[in-house]
Amino acid sequence: MIGTKHRSHQQNLATLLLLALAACGGGGGGGGGAPTSSPVIVAAAFSGAGAAPAAGDALLLAFSQPIVLTSGALLTTEDLAVSGGDTLGDVTQPPTLLSANTLSVTLGAGVSFTPGSSAIALGPGNDVVGGANAAPQGAGDPVTIGTSDGAAPSIDDITIADIDDELNGTGPAGGILQVPTNGWELDLEYSDNSAVATSQIVLTASVAVQTDAGSQPAGADLAPFLLQVQATGAKATFRVPPSVQFPTGPATVTAIVADVSGLSSAPASFSLTVRPFTDALQPFETNANPSQVWFVDFDRDLESYATAPGGAGVQVDVTPGANGVSDFEDLARVLGLTSATPIPDVEAGMDSNEVVLALFKAALIADLQAYYSGANVTFTLTRPAGSFNGNTNVTYGSLGYSAVSVAGSADASGNSGVLGLAIFDPSNASQNDNTDDDFFGSRLGVFLHTIVDSGLRSPAVTNFRVTFDPFTSALGGTPIGEAALDADRLTGLLSDGRAMAIDRAITDLARFTATVTAHECGHSVGLVENGPMPSGLYGDDDVNFPGSANGHIRNADLFPAGATNVMSPGLSYTTATSFETAFNTLNMAYLREQVFYGN
């Protein structure tokens, strides 16, 4: 989770609704809705002046869901299952409802229990504490009574798949997250003055949930059925495993945490909508292909380049016509990453050009995999078997890969200002050929000429120029492979200033290329559908996400200065090479198939 810690409007609203439910009273059960469970005690804390309980002290009980008290009734030892011969004493006052799910009992004369070892649950004699739709009854496992430390824990954030509040339906952009029936993760962030008892986290749902132990009614604690991915002193993540099925439709998940002193947080709720993950809506369904494979193609050869004075440096003019060298390698030569006279046999029989290009491509693939970390997507430099047979799109199951070109200019003018162009494929229904150089007159792919031309025109102190001037012969640099000892620099035997510069030039250009490629591939796997969830991923919402455009979303507030969302409509060289640039959390959750759009 990046950023927000505040309690969301949705959570507050949910709490109000819970309070309203509690205020409705009833206590009768039924109600015509889904079967609901009875509330159970999830935390208990003794609060008194001394170390041992005495008459007049209080016992604070927290429940798994909103409670309804029988009016005027006393909550006594007879209503509870208290360990050993422990007793609350001669209770003379009805319990006080402190919140929707907590109450306080004033202990009576003769009270006897031991905080830290005595345990308590609702007993068979309970006729006082019920739920909104459940009559009072005995329920739940005993919890140890702690000694209140005076400060209850709080749940600071609750969300799905680590999605920021701005993007998870609780922000001003609205919407509601759509999740599959299982496979998604619930994230909690909490805080306390002492420590949260992570084993006592309670998770309930507003709907009955199917588990391998049968259907759990609404309000039942689901935590035992979920996979606890992590649970630290500050946050916890629970995954809904394949053995658990949420029903289709709207649902609200509610969490309560308790601290080690026995105090509990206010409930925090998150509303979502559940929908079956059909092949048509699942971006990387595995019935046809085990994963989405992307072939990154460097072979396009449509033009060559020449430099001339331009801007604050040089411009890179486009000369139409194939020259027998890929456009990518032509641009690498312009930048001085490669040389017309490479050093032979630098490493494993490769000359200096081949070593540089191998380093670049290895870094590119590593960066792409990092961008798509956790998604069922792989990238390869080797063309997989099969062909598009001249089509730009084929059905997802008919071919094992999509393809994207890393090439030169977007058009013959070289002045388009376009870094990349790809087919937008909602929900990744097709395999897409973004190596097509004549899709109704448009070239598809990643256009490195735009950055090379623009970057070399830039002032000498810009990031691009500082990175590449040492090698760009048109700007007085010495190409890699033309300086003495460059072979040692490429193999790591020499680590001087030029070696550092070589390393940075290769890795930064690879990072930039990876960012643009990740962006274009993102379009071709369904990013960023316009509209709020569940119809889209907030693309084109320029009001709530200023700078966004059709099919894109800019999230300046969610990234540190100098970094950006991969699916922003525009990228600078610096933001694209930032290590902090990434897919926003909603885009990432979509790629990881935690949430999805469409119906």
Added chain:
Amino acid sequence: MMRPLFFVCSALALAATTTGQNLRRGLVSADAVLVGRQVGKTSRGDALTLHRVQVLEAVRGLDGARAVTVLDWPKLSLHNRPTPRQTRLFCLQDASAVAQRLGLPSSEAPYFKLVGWQGSHPLVGKDRDGDPVLRLARLLAASERGAPPGVTASSLVQFALGGDARVRDEAAQLLTERSDLRGQLAGVHWSRLMARAAGEVDDVDYKIALATLCAEQRLDGLVEALAVSLGPVTDPRYARCLGRISKVLHGEQATDVLGRRLRNLARSEDRRMVLLTIGATGTRSALDALLKMDERDAAVTAALREHRSKAAQQAADARR
């Protein structure tokens, strides 16, 4: 549908995405620039739309045409596309070859398509003479038509120092990219530009644009002047910019030039930003200096991260 990704920042790679960021690239690279209003459109199948645009003002590159046709591909999610009934600046690329290939009627000529540079298709207000974007476009058009370079340069300084926020960065960047215009500026211009670059603390993009302009002119004492606002300005983009400027102007000596400032700093924030700037020089001397500093100092570790060399990253990792 297709999704294009436009390059945002060319001359000033540190700048964030802002409206008008590459307006100048659109103005300069376009075959025609006009103020126009979309008055109609015709679909040619589902792949192509022809937008008829009434020419309200031909800024440059048009020979008396009162209307033009702008091609748009509705299945392509282009950023810049004509919007019905809106008056906008149009930076256009000649599309006559495409039109001919597609067999479009000559009666609807001339044919263009919008350039992709972000910010090159802004709305134009009713008060066209007061619209800063249009004023900048007119200035550049006049320059192309032969206006004296001194006049253009002086006007750009006015834009850069006192102009609307939508165009002042662009004006500064234009001067940075045009040595012929910079050569027309007098000492008093540079004094004012450098003072503003040093003193600006609110708009970091603007500060960086001015600092870059002054650096391109290699003004004496620039690094020392700009370093004064390290601390008052806490944006790491500024530290990175000044780190690069220091490296370009002072080479391996940049560490010493910046390091001298460390001796007089009391505030930890000031020190952190200076160290970050030293790291951002990416020089060998910076790496050596940082490696000799306190291993437990988080500001030093951050500076090593900013250096970005493998050795620096390894050192930073070791200090975690």
